Each structure stands twice: as C-alpha cells, then as structure tokens.
Amino acid sequence: MSYKQGRYSKLIKPVIRLIDLIILNGAVFLFPINLSNHYLFVCYISVSWVIIAVRNNFYEVYRHTRIIQVTRLLVNQLVFFTFILYAYMGFFKQPHIGRVALAKYLLFTIILIFLFKFITFYFFKKFRSVLQGNQRDVIVIGENTKIRQLIQTFKNQPDFGLRFRAQFCSNDKDFSLKKCFKYVVENNIDEIFVSVSELSNKEMNLLINFADNNLRTLKFIPDNKDIFSKRLQYEYYDFTPILSLRKIAVHEPLNAFVKRALDVIVSSIATVFLLSWLTPLIALLIRLESKGPIFFKQKRHGLDGHEFGCLKFRSMAVNKITDDLHVKKNDMRVTKIGRFIRKTSIDELPQFYNVLLGHMSVVGPRPHMTSLSEVYSKKANKYMVRHNVKPGITGLAQVSGCRGEVETDFDIINRTKYDIFYIENWSFLLDINIILQTIVNVFQGEDKAY
Template sequence: MDYKRGRYSGFIKPLFALVDLVLLNVTVTFFDTNITNTYIFGIYISTLWIIISLKNKFYEVQRHTRVIQIIPLLIRQIVLFGFLLYAFIGFFKQPDISRLALGGYFLTVSILIFGFKFFTFYILKKYRAILSGNTRRVIVIGKNNKTRQLINTFNTRSDFGYLFKAQFSVSDPDFSLEKCFEYVINNGIDEIYFSVSELSNKQINQLVDFADNNLRELKFIPDNKDIFSHKLKYEYYEYTPILSIRNIPLKEPINKFLKRLFDMLFASCIIVFILSWLTPLIAILIKMESKGPVFFKQSRNGFNYKEFQCYKFRSMMPNKDANLNQATKGDLRITKVGRWLRKTSIDELPQFFNVLFGDMSVVGPRPHMVSHTNEYSKRVDKFMVRHFVKPGITGLAQISGYRGEIESDKDIIGRVKFDIFYIENWSLLLDIRIIVRTFTNAIKGEEKAY
C-alpha cells in the first residue's frame, strides 16, 4: 500500500496551455491594432482559447499520438480562434480596430502556436528517448501476435516513454497471477497490459481487483470477446488497439485545473466570509466547556494513499483513542458544544484550509483514519480506488446516506460504490449539486450526524 507516483507529467499540459496564453497576449503588443482596452481583449482571447481548447481537446496529445493526428487538431483550434478573434470587433463595438494589424497578429500567433506545438511534441519525444524521462514501467500478460507487436512497439519506440520490464506467458506451466502481482509490487510497475483472449473471466476479475486495490493502471489488448463497459477508453499505439479499463475524468489536466481553481475560490470565500468571524466564537464556546486545543488534527490518507493532517474543530474531550475509534451514537467523549458542531457539520469547516493547502478538495471521497484505511483496504474490494483522486470535505456517498459511523460492512461497501461512481463520472456540475445537497442536509439535520 506504499506505492507512490513521483512523476510530474501532470504539470506538462497545463504548462503548455500557459505558454500558449502568454504567446496570445504578448504578441498583440507588437501590432498597432488600435484596441481601446487591452485588458478586456486579453481576458476575451484567453477565455475563448481555454473554451475552444476544452471543446477541441487541444492539449490531449498522448505519448503515442502521431504527427498526422496533431495537424487537424491545430487547424481546428486556429480556425475557430480566428473566427472568434474577429468577432471581438462586433461584440465590443471596436470600429477603429485595424483589420490589417489584427490579421497580422492572427497570422503571427498561428505560426507561433504551430511552432510551439511541434517543438514541444518533439522535445518530449527526445526527452523520453534519450534521457529516459517521463517514462512508465509496463508488463505484458499473454503471448500471441498482438502482444508481440505491442512489446516490439515498447522496445523500438523509446520516444513513447514506456519501459517494458517483463512478459508473462499464460501457457507456461508455472504461470500464476500471484507471481505477476508480486513482480508488479516489487518492481514498481505502473501499467499492466494483458490479452483478453488468454485469460478466463475469473482471472480478469482478479487482475481488475488487484489493479484497483494497488493503484495500478490496467489496459486490455482486445480480441473477439465482448467487453461491456461504458467507461472503456479505446486507443491505438501505432497499429495495436489498446483498451483502458477505467477512465478517470480528473486525470485530464484541464479538468484537474478547473477543479483546483473551483476549490481554491470556494475555500477562500468560506475562510474569508465565514471562518474569519466564526472561528473566534467557536473557540470561545469550546474553551468555556473543556480544556484543550480549539482545533483537532488527525492523520488521514489522501490522494495516492499519501498521509496528511486533517483539521477539525475539537468536538471531544481530549483522549488517547481519538485516532483509533470512530465516534458512535451516545459517545461519552463528545462534549455538549461538540455534539452541536457535529450535528450541523460545523466541526468540518477547518478542512477548507486543507483544501487551500492542496491536501483535499471540496468534494470527493471522505478520507478515513489511517488505521481504518489499513483495515478496510484488506476487507473491502476496490476500497483503494477512492485514492485515485483527492479526498473531499463532502462527497456523493455522504449525501446518499453513507455518512458518519460505519456500523457494518454494508456501510463501507455502499460508500465505496458511490465514491467510485463519483470518480468515474466527475463533472463540475456534479460537484455543485453535491455542495448544495450537503448544505440543505446540514440545515435539515441528518440521522447519523453524531
């Protein structure tokens, strides 16, 4: 369970987007366009560029993408931007803008964007091929024409950034998935590729469970078997078709950026407009009833199983079991003020500082105590999938009746099912709906809020 991902590839695409925005805004200063308000123009082109990029998936260039796939992507992006660029004249009533200068700006920006796109594309390929940077370790399970073709691609296309480590043949007398699992753990393997045609349904389920519970990516090499899933992602590595079992929207840099931006804005508003005046009042109430700190911190597991300190208003008498035992109904450790704090969920508000620090998100799977995570990861199938994203102050499971004390395995299994659904179906709109529902539930009061 101590597997960590130490790569910085998640920053590459946002960095490229930032450079493009800089090019768009700096280049216009070299042309005498007669724009009356350059700030409005800068906001306009920057916002439109981001919207077009999201729609066009302009930054979704993978390590196995070919040049022939990038060209139409660039053309669509530039053409759409060109139309909306000239629409600025009508939208903001700028009759004095020089069309010729604006045309020169558009042509120059197009050349710069084209050049930067191909430059970064080839630089990343050289970085992977020559310096072995931005790489992922892989194994292949199965031995047939398609697996041989895929392994050949891994070995010959070093610019893809895959380090092929081992192949496991199902036909070998001593083959077992347990040996594969042991190899994956001991050698820090990132991705597992397997041939669907060579494994039984039971073995495929074992692979899926192992990958989920150990935070590894599992990818299919398809055959003629039917695979039914709405979340399978179909890709080509040169001429070899590859299926990814779980498509996680928050792995996309643009989605990650939007969620982080929303988190920071929302958390900042709560801290400035609510916690700034509420914290002193809560502190007085807590101190009046019992001795001890105002805030309570507890080690919990977050993104990629990493531990962090989760903050709350203290709602219990100081006790040595606070990091081991959950609060139960009628728990004598809970103070009178603490009971009210927990009933209204006000005790959770300091976690907005965790959001600001980057350990948590406003919405996501609720983080568990370290001792509970270790326990449930062994008892509950797919429990570790929850750690593919940042934990949240509230979540889909919490507004669906699975908050508070875990009284039986049914509670934690239900929580995991809702958490996985959230991870696979994330959207900003879903986050907003969960926040609104959390607020209304806090006002009405919940049965397990104790």
C-alpha cells in the same frame, strides 16, 4: 483515462497553458492594434483560448500521441481561435481596430505557439528516451503477434517512457495470476497490458479486481470477446490498438474544468462569507473550553492514494490516539463545543481551504484516516477505486445516510458502492444535487453526526 503521474508531472500542463497565455497576451503589446480597451481584449482572448482548448482537448497530449495528432490539435485550436478573435470587432463594436495589425498579431502568435508546442513535444520525448525521465514500468500478459508487436514498440521507442519489465505467458505450465500480482506489487509496476483472448472470464475478473484494489492501470489488447462490449477508451501505441477499462467522467478535460470551477466558486464563497467571521468565533469557543490548537490536521489518503493534511476545527481534547482510533458515539475525547460543531458539521468547514489548495473537491468520496484505508481495502472490494478522484467534503454516500462511525463491514461496503457509483456516473447536476442535499441535512440534523 487518468495517468499515474510523477512528483512534478502534474505541473507540466499548467505551466504549458500559462506560457501559451503569456504568448497570446504579451504579443498584444507588440502591434499597433488600436484597441480602445486593452484589459477587455486580454480577458476576451484569454477566456476564449481556455474554452476552445478545453473543448478541443488541446492540452491532452500523451507519451504515445503521434505528431499528426498534435498537428491536428494545433490546427483545430488556431482555426477556432481565429474566428473568435475577429468576432471581437463586431461583438464589442470596435470599428477602429487595425485589421492589418490584428492579422500580424495573429500570424505572430500562431508561429510562436506552433514552435512552442512542437519544441515541448520533442523535448519530453528526448527527456524520456535519453535521460530516462518520467518512466513507467509495465508488464504484459499473453503471447501472440500483437503482444510481440507491443513489446517491440516498448523496446524500440524509449520516448514513450514505458519500461518493459516482464512477460507472463498464459500458455506456460507454471502460469498463474497470483505470480503476476506478486510481481506487480514487489516491483512496483505501474501498468498492466493484457491480451483478453488468452484469459478466461474468471481470470479477467480477478485481474480487474486486482488492478482496482491496488491502483494499477490496466489496459487491454482487444479482440471480439463479449465481456468488453461496453464503451471503452481506444488508443494506439504505435500500430497496436489498446483498450483502457475504466473511463472516469471527471478526468475528461471539459468535465475536470467544470468540476474545478465549481470547487473554486463554492469554496471561495464559503471562505469569504462564512469562514471569515465564523473562524474567530469558533476559535474563541474552542480555546475557552480546552487548551490546544484551533485547527486539527490529520493525514488522509487523497487522489491516487497520496497523503494530504485534512483540516478540521478541533473538536476533541488533545490526545495521542487521534490518528489510530475513530470517533465513536459518546466518545469521551469530544468536548462540549466539539459535540455541537460535529453535530452541525461546522468542524468540516476548514476543508474548504483544502479545496482551494486542490487537495480536495467539494463533492467526492470522503477521505479516511491513513490507518483505516488499508483495513477498509480488505473489507470492501474495489475500495481503492475511490482514490481515482479527489476526496470530497461531502459525497453521495453521506447524503444517502452513510456517514459517521463505521460499525460493521456492511457500512464500509455500502459506502464504497455509493462512491464507485458516483465516480462512474458523475455529472455537474449530480454535484449540485449533493451540495443542496447536504445543506438540507445540516439544518435537519443527522443521527450519525457525532
């Protein structure tokens, strides 16, 4: 489940990971372990720690996570790391390593990491409860024992950082989902908790569509309704069970690590072996034909609907309507060299820099101009679901023939279906297949590439 993050929230986990690695590597030089190759040992323990952490979800600690769960994560992580650490001697044939010094190193790092984990855990609880930092506004829909219990949890445990704003009772005469939706939008509500037993299937579908189209987190207080027979994410808020509707594959720690690794590898190869020599050549051709910048930067919507500057080689003469008017067939704004680089998709190559910076992924839903996203969201149901993942240089929709100008409503509806299918059925092999198919399409040429 992806959680809506504050401005700096996304930096918390990377910083915590970095500090753990500093502890692991820094402590090596405090004990006479008698290593024959310090660099090999440091690389070994760092890579091993990261792999074990991803496998054990070691850094997946949320505001509602209990202390017993944190303890279990620590024990699992450190037990596996202990085995891997002592395996180093046999794997790399290091009989001269000081076993007592290695044991002291292990004990020292375990104590430090235990302390750091608990200190940060309690610090963020205090930060949310005392300083009211990193708060999320929530509403609940329903009126029963579990709902009352959940509301009490929100009020009694401010360290969750979930600020209860309103309750909508489905039994009230003036109750309507439209009022709920209006309240959510006007008050910028982040999460909606609903008791599924109190809404009809039709109302539930309306609520799901609203949450998808407006990028709100929707969570359910479960019962035995058949409508939720598929596998959902199960969590506890204190003693209240909660179900989260959409579980996105690329948000799982291991999958996110694999996908990011693929992004970095592919974009690094493209940058070093392609853009390094192609950029000066394309720059020269662009400047010979028309005045203006070599690169074109356009605001587009990315992960969670946040705007970012999408890079391209400039393929049009400088004009004032670039951000308002999508390129059409035989567009007079496109230059001669522009037609060539658009036809061959060379104009998209600078987006590998966006991938390296973390704004985009190699594979994902194509980002649209900010001026068009609002238009498309009204034409294609669940269009905003596309923003649950990073946008891509290429995507399933593009290799399936859905690229170029959006001429009819059917075009964007069809693309959205492909994008949602990709999000809900992501796999590493699917990404590889899309990348290979994109390369084939570049050499074959595409009718709608203009």
